[in-house]
Amino acid sequence: MKPNGHKIVIVGGGIAGLCAAVYALRCGYQVLVLEMHDMAGGLAMSWRRGPYTFETCLHWLIGSNPHGEFHEQWQEVFDIDRLHFVNPHEFVRIETEDGDQLRIYTNADMLEAELMRRAWFDATAIHDFINSVRSLGKFKMLDPAAGLGENWLHLLQDVPILPLLRKLGKMSGEEYGARFADPLLQRFFSVGDVGKLSATAMVISLGWMNENNAGYCIGGSQAMIRLIEEKIGSLGGSIRYKARVERILVEHDTAVGVVLADGEAIKADWVISAADGHATIFDMLSARYIDADILETYQKRNTFASYLQVSLGVAMDLSDQPPMLTRLLQQPIQVDPETELGQIGFRFFNFDPTFAPPGKTAVTCILPTRNHRYWTDLRQRDSARYRLEKQRVADSVIDVLEKRLPGLREAIEVVDVSTPASVIRYTGNWKGSQEGWLVEPGAGFKMLPNTLPGLHRFLMVGQWVMPGGGLPSGPMTAKPAIKAVCREDHVPFVLHPEPEPAAV
Secondary structure (H helix, E strand, O other): OOOOEEEEEEEEEEEEHHHHHHHHOOOEEEEEEOOOOOEEEEOOOOOEEEOOEEOOOOOOOEEOOOOOOOHHHHHHHHHHHHHOOOOEEEEEEEEOOOOOOEEEEEHHHHHHHHHHHHHHHHHHHOOOOOOOOOOOOOOOOOOOOOHHHHHHHHHHHHHHHHHHHHHHOEEEEHHHHOOOOOHHHHHHOOOHHHHEEEEHHHHHHHHHOOOOOOOEEEOOOHHHHHHHHHHHOOOEEEEEEEOOOEEEEOOOOOEEEEOOOOOOOOOOOOHHHHHHHHHHHHHHHOOOOHHHHHHHHHOOOEOEEEEEEEEEOOOOOOOOOEEEEEEEEEEEEEEEEOEOOOOOOEOOOOOOOOOOOOEEEEEEEEEEEEOOHHHHHHHHHHHHHHHHHHHHHHHHHHHEEEEHOHHHHHEEEEEEEHHHHHHHHHOOHHHHHHEOOOOOOOOOOOOOOOOOOOOEEEEEEEEOOOOOOOOOHHHHHHHHHHOOOOOOHHOOOOOOOOOOOOOO
16 A cells, blocks of 8 residues: 555554554554553453463454454455454353253254253243344444445345344343243343443353354453464554553644653654543543533443452363353452452353463453452552462452362462452553443444544543443544545545565
8 A cells, every 4th residue: 555644643553553554554544552551452462371271351352253244344455354262052050059940052953952951931031032142143233334325225124123133222131041041041131230331241242152243262362362463563653561541642633643651752643542531531631622422421320340360270170160150159259448349250262272382271250340449559558468369369259160070279370360450550550340331221322422522633442432342443533534534634544455465
């Protein structure tokens, strides 16, 4: 592609910032991505502890099927076909400490048979649920970067399922679960933030799994992040690490660059923030460009909870375990002074051979909490007690797992605990939130404005623009942002084919 002479600085090297960089580079822009951490990915992160790798982001990826929804969008920003996907037949297993259990399968036929086997008295609600899963697996997402003319075919294909989408969109997961008499099926839809989300979220996710279009990529989220980084490098873009942006430079209500924490000023024709929304608006821009809608959003709209993650490197072959397990507890776990959990979830990464040596398994447990201040304050004022609290939580989690898998404690080689303080420290995410804004019943998945009132040549991308967050929010917010940049600069938005390698 021919350089167009314009420079874009992108704040934040998470999924949205990296996708914005690729789109901009493919349209001829000079691009510099500034990432405060020493590696890209943001919340799309995993880390090594000895011989084990622990994942904190990727559960499934919409678009994993080469013929499925969203695959083409991923191909625009990296070569997704270089990833190897697995599609576990079991999504999650829900069980009590007295032995009752419910398997949620990814295949709709298997799921229907399982539900009817244990909850035949819920037959009407079960058949309606399974029909919804099958229907929404065909759902075609609208392209936020396209107009009505470009989206008309998707709209036409979606017409038969629009009534279903409207019905589910008005219900919470908890309300949807109340349709069933079976207690474990109720809990599947109502645990944690899932119960607060629009019921559409879980049903449509199961629909994509039924189509083998929501697989897990071997290597986790960092496997795809590395490929997007590689794409940026091949297109001539740059990423600077350990480059924390302190403020956005503004002249005459126009963004003209950024200032780093060390005082270095970097000028640009455009500034795109893929960083935390609250920090961008209220810190980097000192709340100079806000209106009543922005204030209401940040004061009243609910975010996803923050979390602790207990990660275990276990010298056991746990290949017989489900990929995800929700354990319902007789005695709740005390996470912090404001948080008790009556259930906890485990992930057994027995399906990813890159995460542990042969015969061993990486295991993680995420514990949601909204008491992020407790953990950040404790880390700052009393580091010794902070470490003790992390150990206490880890011991509680290990106790739960030991009851199910006797001998596990002795086989643990690595224990790692991250807290909301860790999330905030490494990502800057407001309140340590997992994914930004919750999509609550009736709210819909509509994007929030990616501009700020009165500020020119500045745009935002990522989970604070796209409620619901998740990895797809990267390209879904980055593409319309770069299209808007191109329109303003009278630059064609053409995703030029990449040049063929020179003959040798």
